[in-house]
Amino acid sequence: MSFVEYSDLIQDGDVAIVYLGHESMMPVKVQQGAQTQTRYGVIRHSSDLIGQRYGSKVTCSKGGWVYVLHPTPELWTVTLPHRTQILYTTDIATITMMLELKPGSVVCESGTGSGSLSHAILRSIAPSGHLHTVEFHQQRAEKAAEEFKEHRVDRLVTVRNQDVCKDGFGVTGVADAVFLDIPSPWEAVGHAKAAMKRRGGRVSSFSPCIEQVQRTCEALADQGFEEISTLEVLLRVHDVRTLYLPMPDFGPDPSAQTRPDAAEMKPPASVALKTTTLPRETQGHTGYLTFATKPRT
Numbered sequence: 280m281s282f283v284e285y286s287d288l289i290q291d292g293d294v295a296i297v298y299l300g301h302e303s304m305m306p307v308k309v310q311q312g313a314q315t316q317t318r319y320g321v322i323r324h325s326s327d328l329i330g331q332r333y334g335s336k337v338t339c340s341k342g343g344w345v346y347v348l349h350p351t352p353e354l355w356t357v358t359l360p361h362r363t364q365i366l367y368t369t370d371i372a373t374i375t376m377m378l379e380l381k382p383g384s385v386v387c388e389s390g391t392g393s394g395s396l397s398h399a400i401l402r403s404i405a406p407s408g409h410l411h412t413v414e415f416h417q418q419r420a421e422k423a424a425e426e427f428k429e430h431r432v433d434r435l436v437t438v439r440n441q442d443v444c445k446d447g448f449g450v451t452g453v454a455d456a457v458f459l460d461i462p463s464p465w466e467a468v469g470h471a472k473a474a475m476k477r478r479g480g481r482v483s484s485f486s487p488c489i490e491q492v493q494r495t496c497e498a499l500a501d502q503g504f505e506e507i508s509t510l511e512v513l514l515r516v517h518d519v520r521t522l523y524l525p526m527p528d529f530g531p532d533p534s535a536q537t538r539p540d541a542a543e544m545k546p547p548a549s550v551a552l553k554t555t556t557l558p559r560e561t562q563g564h565t566g567y568l569t570f571a572t573k574p575r576t
Contacts, residue, residue: 281431282350282398283405289328289335289347294430296354297322298346306350306358308429319343350430352398362419363392366460366485369514370565371399377570378456378481380404387454387474389413389443390461391423400458401432410436411450411474413443415461443467448474459484464491465498472502472573479575487566495569504571514562517555525549 280286280293289295293309299317307315307322309329315322320341322328327337333349348354353368366374374396380386380403391397391414400410414420420440427433439449444463447470448454457471457480464484471482482504484495492509499507526548 280350282352282355283402283432283435285349287332289331289333291324291329294350295328295333296348296350296358298348304348304354304358306355317343317345319345352395352402355398356395359393359395361393362422363390365393365395367395367565369512370485370568371396373510373512373568374458374483374485375399375403377568378458378483380408380456383407384455385409385411385453385476387411387413387448387450387457387471389448389459389467390415391420391438392460393419394423394426396458396460397423397427397436398430398432401435405432405435408435411439411448411454412436413439413441413448415440415442443470446470450474452476455480457482459495462491463494465494468495468498468502468504472504475573477576479573482571482573484569485566486569487564489567492567492569499569499571503574505574506572507569508571509567509569511564511567513564516558518558519553519555522552522554523549524552 280290289309291309291311295307295309296304297307298304309324311325311329313324317339320339320343322337322339328347331347333347335347336344337347338344356365356368380400382404384404385408386400386404388397388400388410391412397410397412404410414423417440420438424438427436443461444466451473453476454474455476457474459467459471461467464486486492486495496507
């Protein structure tokens with residue numbers, strides 16, 4: 280099992296996603312002889328998981344059942360243990376697209392946090408790219424490195440425990456893209472430029488406050504970045520439903536020779552229409568995404 284390569288069978292040491300319901304999933308480290316408690320009963324790893332195909336329906340000890348899914352960055356985002364606030368799939372999809380990530384890309388990231396974005400980046404740049412991720416907090420950096428190894432993507436990532444605003448990313452002239460998710464990204468813009476390749480690249484910053492965005496845009500402009508833009512992604516899902524509308528009754532046909540009897544008159548027919556309605560609640564502001572391009576030098 281790897282977060283960037285698909286496997287058919289569950290093996291000892293894998294991290295699998297146990298699906299109990301659409302709003303209830305949890306990651307499980309598969310180990311020989313281990314057990315996992317769920318509200319539907321016990322899952323015995325040796326007999327219920329190891330050797331089974333990913334996507335299998337597993338019956339628990341109380342008679343209930345769950346699905347065991349192959350891990351993906353999207354599933355990891357909604358099940359990971361939170362060490363910090365994280366980015367979710369809506370913002371992550373925009374970031375990976377706007378940074379123009381592809382297999383073989385070299386990316387610098389700060390800070391690592393809980394690793395939500397990191398896993399999505401790793402899948403985008405595999406199998407020949409590399410992620411240099413910097414985390415200021417020592418314990419979070421150590422835990423992230425441990426998770427990358429457990430998820431079998433450690434060959435694609437280098438974790439550094441340092442202050443990116445003072446010490447940079449630890450690399451120079453290698454990155455195709457840089458992402459900043461720190462309190463003061465404007466202080467790291469110079470280091471981001473130094474880490475990027477001379478032929479240019481893309482940089483992005485995530486900030487919850489517009490004052491942070493203003494200072495970051497000023498720093499990007501001062502460092503010679505071009506195509507500076509800021510956007511906010513708000514997800515609004517429309518509910519699709521069926522409406523039944525009555526056909527209009529225009530009365531009897533005036534050209535008819537005889538007037539129909541009241542007994543023969545039928546109620547107007549109705550027609551079924553598909554329509555959408557706005558949700559009653561809309562997800563609010565998460566943060567601003569700022570993007571810029573480093574020109575060729």
